[in-house]
Amino acid sequence: MSGRLVIAGLGPGAEGLVTPQVAAALAGASDVVGYIPYVARVAPRPGLTLHATDNRVELDRAAHALEMAAAGRQVVVVSSGDPGVFAMASAVFEALETGPAEWQALQIEVLPGITAMLAAAARAGAPLGHDFCAINLSDNLKPWALIEKRLRLAAEADLAMAFYNPRSASRPEGFARALDVLREACGDARPVIFARAVSTPEEQILTVPLTEARPEMADMRTVVILGNSATRILRRPGGDIVYTPRSVPA
Amino acid sequence: MSGRLVIAGLGPGAEGLVTPQVAAALAGASDVVGYIPYVARVAPRPGLTLHATDNRVELDRAAHALEMAAAGRQVVVVSSGDPGVFAMASAVFEALETGPAEWQALQIEVLPGITAMLAAAARAGAPLGHDFCAINLSDNLKPWALIEKRLRLAAEADLAMAFYNPRSASRPEGFARALDVLREACGDARPVIFARAVSTPEEQILTVPLTEARPEMADMRTVVILGNSATRILRRPGGDIVYTPRSVPA
Numbered sequence: 001m002s003g004r005l006v007i008a009g010l011g012p013g014a015e016g017l018v019t020p021q022v023a024a025a026l027a028g029a030s031d032v033v034g035y036i037p038y039v040a041r042v043a044p045r046p047g048l049t050l051h052a053t054d055n056r057v058e059l060d061r062a063a064h065a066l067e068m069a070a071a072g073r074q075v076v077v078v079s080s081g082d083p084g085v086f087a088m089a090s091a092v093f094e095a096l097e098t099g100p101a102e103w104q105a106l107q108i109e110v111l112p113g114i115t116a117m118l119a120a121a122a123r124a125g126a127p128l129g130h131d132f133c134a135i136n137l138s139d140n141l142k143p144w145a146l147i148e149k150r151l152r153l154a155a156e157a158d159l160a161m162a163f164y165n166p167r168s169a170s171r172p173e174g175f176a177r178a179l180d181v182l183r184e185a186c187g188d189a190r191p192v193i194f195a196r197a198v199s200t201p202e203e204q205i206l207t208v209p210l211t212e213a214r215p216e217m218a219d220m221r222t223v224v225i226l227g228n229s230a231t232r233i234l235r236r237p238g239g240d241i242v243y244t245p246r247s248v249p250a
Numbered sequence: 251m252s253g254r255l256v257i258a259g260l261g262p263g264a265e266g267l268v269t270p271q272v273a274a275a276l277a278g279a280s281d282v283v284g285y286i287p288y289v290a291r292v293a294p295r296p297g298l299t300l301h302a303t304d305n306r307v308e309l310d311r312a313a314h315a316l317e318m319a320a321a322g323r324q325v326v327v328v329s330s331g332d333p334g335v336f337a338m339a340s341a342v343f344e345a346l347e348t349g350p351a352e353w354q355a356l357q358i359e360v361l362p363g364i365t366a367m368l369a370a371a372a373r374a375g376a377p378l379g380h381d382f383c384a385i386n387l388s389d390n391l392k393p394w395a396l397i398e399k400r401l402r403l404a405a406e407a408d409l410a411m412a413f414y415n416p417r418s419a420s421r422p423e424g425f426a427r428a429l430d431v432l433r434e435a436c437g438d439a440r441p442v443i444f445a446r447a448v449s450t451p452e453e454q455i456l457t458v459p460l461t462e463a464r465p466e467m468a469d470m471r472t473v474v475i476l477g478n479s480a481t482r483i484l485r486r487p488g489g490d491i492v493y494t495p496r497s498v499p500a
Contacts, residue, residue, distance in 0.1 A: 016270045016274070017269050017271055018269070018270070019261075019364065020265070020266045020268070021264070021267055024266070058496075082368050082372075084368060084376045084377075084378050085368070085378060086379070086496075087379075089372075089375070089493070090379030090380070090494060090495060091496060093375060093376055093379075093484065093491055093493040094495055094496070104486040105486070105487045108491070110371075110372035110373070110375065111372060112368045112369050113364075114269065114362050114363075114364065115368065118332050118365065119362050121334045122332075122334055122339075122360035122361060125360065126339035126343055126360065128335060128384075129334055129336070129337075129339055129340030129343075130336075130340070131385045131386060132383065133383035133384070133404075133409060134381065134382055134383070134384075135381045136381060141496050141497035141498070142497060146408075146498055150381060150408075153403045154407065157383075157400045157403040157404065158396075159383060159400065232347070234347055236354040236355070238354060238357055238358060239357075241343055241346070241358070243339070243343040243344075245340060246308075246344070247391035248391070248393065250393045
């Protein structure tokens with residue numbers, strides 16, 4: 001059997017959010033590769049080898065997966081959420097581009113998943129129901145000045161914003177600066193949603209006005225959503241709802 | 251039994267992309283409400299009433315769903331893709347906000363789905379692997395000048411862009427103008443992906459340089475993805491891959 005590489009998204013955590021396509025790929029895998037907590041979500045079985053590696057070794061992990069596929073294995077690289085959103089798909093293609101010629105004929109497939117911002121948005125209501133952007137707040141792989149520039153331009157465009165990796169243990173000061181920039185650029189009390197561990201037993205959803213958002217409301221398991229200037233909170237006995245209307249009056 | 255309203259995303263088309271959570275909600279529904287082609291994806295069964303309505307009646311459809319839930323029915327509003335991305339969730343909350351008091355205690359849940367841009371990105375590679383935005387190109391609900399402004403600012407921020415509703419039958423000229431704005435603002439030959447009917451038997455994926463993109467490459471079933479300035483095409487025997495690297499050098 002010739003080797004094959006699948007890059008699959010496990011969704012944010014709940015089994016009910018794993019697509020049947022991804023479940024089938026895992027059922028046919030000989031090897032599953034990924035960051036420790038994501039590989040831990042795959043049930044062990046005879047014939048399946050689990051390769052769990054630490055964070056920040058994405059390119060090594062990608063190369064290992066490509067090597068095994070080139071050697072004839074049925075390899076699934078797992079990411080949380082969607083593999084194409086701040087996850088393993090780009091890392092695999094970076095490794096592929098600079099890798100040996102025998103990798104270039106490999107069959108590679110990306111299987112989408114429910115990404116954190118959309119699971120979080122669904123729990124809050126519909127804060128991303130109008131134009132929006134997704135920005136990775138980690139400055140591991142890009143200069144901080146570029147992040148600030150993007151925040152200011154996104155605010156000027158009046159886009160709702162979803163922030164991934166808002167606050168790492170190693171660089172907690174970045175998110176405080178991001179909140180300062182956003183308060184200055186937006187100048188209002190629009191809602192901010194802190195969605196932690198969405199769809200898991202540890203899920204916590206906190207909504208506050210931008211003026212009251214604090215850096216310590218986010219950690220590494222949080223995705224943060226900032227509304228646009230029209231985003232509203234419906235206070236109701238059935239549960240508060242944060243949503244962005246579809247229309248902008250002329 | 252008290253009524254309940256679920257707003258569910260069916261994903262882009264393939265059964266393998268419908269989450270188990272959404273499948274379970276449909277299995278427990280008494281009434282399914284939505285646009286004709288999406289309701290057609292739900293299998294009829296005894297005890298289930300299908301309410302299929304035409305396009306552009308979103309608020310009426312939402313009010314009808316809320317009324318039925320308030321009357322004790324188990325109602326599922328279906329959208330293609332994700333219900334929170336240019337779909338029914340915001341329409342339901344708009345109807346809810348202006349609706350009667352008895353709707354305010356209703357139990358309402360949004361179930362996320364695989365949105366078109368992420369399914370399209372997965373088929374192409376990983377064009378949304380770095381910061382990106384999602385913009386609805388229809389000017390039914392917002393002024394065209396705002397769309398142009400957002401395109402220019404997104405280009406200045408060097409975001410990859412996903413465009414929903416690029417070209418309606420009634421307003422085909424908008425997308426031609428959008429392409430002109432983007433060519434001027436981006437000034438390069440970065441890849442554009444036209445992804446039509448992703449995950450269905452009619453799927454077509456076309457990738458061209460921005461300089462060669464033409465309005466007629468899109469229709470109402472197409473989502474369009476424009477790379478950022480670093481987006482690359484890997485030409486390879488195993489199939490071309492379009493991806494955006496994770497890093498931006500300082």
